[in-house]
Amino acid sequence: MRFIGSRIIIAIVTLLLVSVVSFASFRLISGDAAILSLGTEASEAQIADLRAQWGLDKSVPQQYFTWLSKFLTADLGNSARYRGMPVTAMIRGRLPITFCLALFSLFFIIIITVPLSLLPMKQKHTFIDSLVNTITAISISMPGFFFGILLIWIFGLILRLFIPGSYVDYNTDFYGFLAYLIFPALAIALPNAAILVKFLRASIYKEWSSGYVRTARSKGADRRRTLYRHIIKNACLPALAIAGMIIGEVFSGSIVMEQVFSIPGIGRLLITSITSRDYQMVETLVVYIAFVVILANTMVDIAIQIIDPRIRLGPEQKS
Numbered sequence: 001m002r003f004i005g006s007r008i009i010i011a012i013v014t015l016l017l018v019s020v021v022s023f024a025s026f027r028l029i030s031g032d033a034a035i036l037s038l039g040t041e042a043s044e045a046q047i048a049d050l051r052a053q054w055g056l057d058k059s060v061p062q063q064y065f066t067w068l069s070k071f072l073t074a075d076l077g078n079s080a081r082y083r084g085m086p087v088t089a090m091i092r093g094r095l096p097i098t099f100c101l102a103l104f105s106l107f108f109i110i111i112i113t114v115p116l117s118l119l120p121m122k123q124k125h126t127f128i129d130s131l132v133n134t135i136t137a138i139s140i141s142m143p144g145f146f147f148g149i150l151l152i153w154i155f156g157l158i159l160r161l162f163i164p165g166s167y168v169d170y171n172t173d174f175y176g177f178l179a180y181l182i183f184p185a186l187a188i189a190l191p192n193a194a195i196l197v198k199f200l201r202a203s204i205y206k207e208w209s210s211g212y213v214r215t216a217r218s219k220g221a222d223r224r225r226t227l228y229r230h231i232i233k234n235a236c237l238p239a240l241a242i243a244g245m246i247i248g249e250v251f252s253g254s255i256v257m258e259q260v261f262s263i264p265g266i267g268r269l270l271i272t273s274i275t276s277r278d279y280q281m282v283e284t285l286v287v288y289i290a291f292v293v294i295l296a297n298t299m300v301d302i303a304i305q306i307i308d309p310r311i312r313l314g315p316e317q318k319s
Helices: 002-028 033-038 044-054 060-072 087-122 127-141 144-158 174-208 211-218 223-252 255-260 266-275 279-307
Strands: none
Touching (some): 033 044, 060 279, 087 174, 087 255, 087 279, 127 174, 144 174, 174 255, 211 223, 223 279, 255 266, 266 279
């Protein structure tokens, strides 16, 4: 319980630091949100009134504490770019899209990672082993948006399995919406799965040469039983840390992939809000993304402690 409590405290402090840094950073960017909203033909009085309405006439610390107090009470204000629409309502409308995309991505990551990590374990330096190494190396070295463009070209333009850019709203056609998310989810999953496969296979190979494996084999344990009962558990622990970062990334919204496939999710909303100096929206989205990433990594840290309690031991406990 002490470990879980400390992790929660660290997560809260980190989230506060992220909010402070993001708030100050966007205030340092040149440009006036009031002018961008009203246009260059607006009068000085109109601009001053709007700045006062949004609290931009106050000092940066005052603006931050005002925003933080409203954020803690779920009063996120209105969007400057989207004609005064409530920020909460806009984010609530985009979250199901990003959430479904993340679930699809995780599904593809799992079904790619598990078989490719365990398939070549029977014998090292075989043709299959070399093929998996080559595929993962290529997937890791290529940028994520390339997979998106490649999938659009193959499955959209050549095979015509979907129409690129013709996003289907989930309120209109839910099954069409899910079908459209398959290819962007696959594009997100491929490079992330390659990273996990590379990392997990390296950990499994390392465990094969451990002393406890040689002991188990000398006592008559067959290769399959040794792999599934001993090696995988220990090899998965370091891979979980990488998995935590990947989970945080896919659930916070793939900014690039949502742009490539014209998906109106959290990532795309963040890009449009930054370009229009929509401070209320940007600050809320940055805190949301930070929260998702911190939550995912905190849960992974707790899971690692539960799987292997020996990691709980600090230097003072070991002595």
